[in-house]
Amino acid sequence: MQESRGLSPLQLDALREVGNIGSGNAAVALSTMVDKKVLLSVPRASLVPLVKVSDLVGGAETPVVGVYLHISGDASGSMLLLLADSSAAELAHLMVADPEEELTTVEQSALQETGSILAGSYLNALSQMTGILLRPSVPGFAMDMAGAIIDFILVEISQSEDYVLVIETEFDISQHKIRGHLILFPDLGSLDIILGRLGVSG
Amino acid sequence: MAPTVLIVDDALFMRMMIRDILSKDGFEVVGEAENGVEAVERFKEVKPDLVTMDIVMPEMDGIEAVKQIMKFDPNARILMCSAMGQQPLVVEALEAGAKDFIIKPFQPSKVIEAVEKALKD
Numbered sequence: 001m002q003e004s005r006g007l008s009p010l011q012l013d014a015l016r017e018v019g020n021i022g023s024g025n026a027a028v029a030l031s032t033m034v035d036k037k038v039l040l041s042v043p044r045a046s047l048v049p050l051v052k053v054s055d056l057v058g059g060a061e062t063p064v065v066g067v068y069l070h071i072s073g074d075a076s077g078s079m080l081l082l083l084a085d086s087s088a089a090e091l092a093h094l095m096v097a098d099p100e101e102e103l104t105t106v107e108q109s110a111l112q113e114t115g116s117i118l119a120g121s122y123l124n125a126l127s128q129m130t131g132i133l134l135r136p137s138v139p140g141f142a143m144d145m146a147g148a149i150i151d152f153i154l155v156e157i158s159q160s161e162d163y164v165l166v167i168e169t170e171f172d173i174s175q176h177k178i179r180g181h182l183i184l185f186p187d188l189g190s191l192d193i194i195l196g197r198l199g200v201s202g
Numbered sequence: 203m204a205p206t207v208l209i210v211d212d213a214l215f216m217r218m219m220i221r222d223i224l225s226k227d228g229f230e231v232v233g234e235a236e237n238g239v240e241a242v243e244r245f246k247e248v249k250p251d252l253v254t255m256d257i258v259m260p261e262m263d264g265i266e267a268v269k270q271i272m273k274f275d276p277n278a279r280i281l282m283c284s285a286m287g288q289q290p291l292v293v294e295a296l297e298a299g300a301k302d303f304i305i306k307p308f309q310p311s312k313v314i315e316a317v318e319k320a321l322k323d
Contacts, residue, residue, distance in 0.1 A: 029285070032307045096215070109215035116213070116258065117306050120285025124305070127288040136286065138212060138260050 012045050014198040015167055019043025021129055022122035023169035023182050029121035033114065034094045034173065041170040047163045053150050056168055057082050057181045060147025064088070065103075067115025068153050069139045071123065074132035075190035078153050079122065081115040082146060083180040090178045103143075112141045118182060126184075130197035153185065161188060204230040205321055208250040210241040210267065211283070212259040216306075220254055220283065223310040224317065238262025242270045245278070252321055254313075255300065257284035257291065265295050272299035281320045283308070 007015070020043050027038040044056070054060040065088035067081045083091060091114065092098075092107035103111075116139045123134040142149050154164060167184040186194060195201045207229050211217050214236075221231045233248045235241040237259045245253060253271065257264040264282065271278045280300045284291075287305035295303055301320040304312055 029307050032309070106215055106218065109213050113213040113215045117285040120258075120287070120306065124285075124287045133288060133290050135291075136258055138258055 007047065008200075011195055011200045014195065014200045015045035015165070016043050018126055018129070018194070018198070019045055019167040019169050019184065021125045022167075022184065023171065025125035026118040026122040026182055027171055029117050030114070030171065030173075033117065034091070036094070036173050036175065039172045039174060041172075043167060043169040045165070045167045048166045049163055050154055050161075053154065053164060053166060054147040056166065056183075057146050057150075058084070060145060060150075062146045064144070064146045064149065065111060066142045066144070066146075066149040067112055067119075067139050068142070068149065069116070069119055070137040070156070071134050072137070073135040075130075075134060075186065075193050077184060077186040077190060078156070079119045079136065080149070080153060080183045080185070081118055081180060082149070082183070083111070083178070085143075087178040087180055090176050091173075091180075094176060094178075108141060112139050115139050115141075122182065122184065130194060132193065132197060164188075165191065204228055205251040206230045206232040206248070207317070208233045208235065208241070208244055208248060208253045210235045210238075210244075210253060210259075210264065211256040212236045213256075216256070216283075220313065223313050226310075227314050229317065238264060238267030238270075241267045242274070245271050246274060249275075251279065252317060253278065253280045254283045254317075255280050257282065257286050257295070265291070265298055268295060268298040268300050279320050279323065281316055283313070 031038045063085045065083045071077045095110040096107045169182050172179050209220050233244045235244045239261045255264040282295045282300045282303040285306040292303045304316050
């Protein structure tokens with residue numbers, strides 16, 4: 001089954017452009033929220049075996065804060081903001097002046113809202129690019145090992161698949177040592193719609 | 203008398219931020235709600251001059267809440283505040299009766315500008 005779904009270099013390039021435009025818009029949003037410069041990596045778009053997804057974000061054991069949401073509408077999928085613990089704490093402190101070391105309720109809410117706004121901006125750009133409506137769900141929030149959070153999301157989207165399509169960008173607010181990942185997992189069933197709208201259907 | 207505002211957003215952080223922006227500029231925040239169902243109930247109780255309304259919320263989303271509030275009071279002034287700036291949703295919200303739509307994240311000055319404009323309409 002995997003072979004029949006092989007994506008051409010042109011299609012992968014188009015999906016990278018999705019990552020580029022989506023995360024570009026999300027980076028502008030993040031930059032506005034914290035009033036700092038946000039740098040982005042070149043996005044990756046690839047079909048990744050389920051067991052390898054957490055390698056993309058520094059390994060399954062990395063303690064992280066994750067904000068995740070589901071996408072419905074004309075195409076479906078999931079979106080995930082992952083921040084290493086130390087980055088999450090730094091980012092929370094930038095938004096909420098709070099001397100406590102543990103994440104407070106307000107700081108958790110700020111991180112959750114950050115995930116929601118970044119996903120919203122990403123999907124706004126993607127919607128504008130493709131003309132399809134993408135509705136995000138209410139965001140979930142988790143503090144756990146990266147592997148546990150990714151498994152939780154993949155269980156819902158992968159079902160019988162061994163591979164998942166990952167469009168991933170790393171962002172960086174270097175003066176505050178904040179790094180994170182923004183990942184879009186389009187459902188493989190929605191891929192034809194997205195590729196069609198991008199003008200690169202198979 | 204200061205104009206009264208009801209803030210609707212599921213994120214505690216965002217409610218605090220909007221409350222802060224509006225209070226500093228002389229508005230009176232008379233209530234908060236964290237989902238659409240609560241928003242409709244609060245609206246009936248406090249009858250604010252203006253509502254700021256998020257879209258993606260549990261229980262009932264903001265667009266449905268706009269519809270229900272407008273049914274109760276066709277003169278209600280509602281300002282959408284959402285990260286979801288996709289054209290079809292903006293149109294849906296405005297058709298439901300919202301006065302304006304601001305996309306998160308926003309600068310405090312944009313919020314004040316939009317609130318003042320919605321109150322003048």
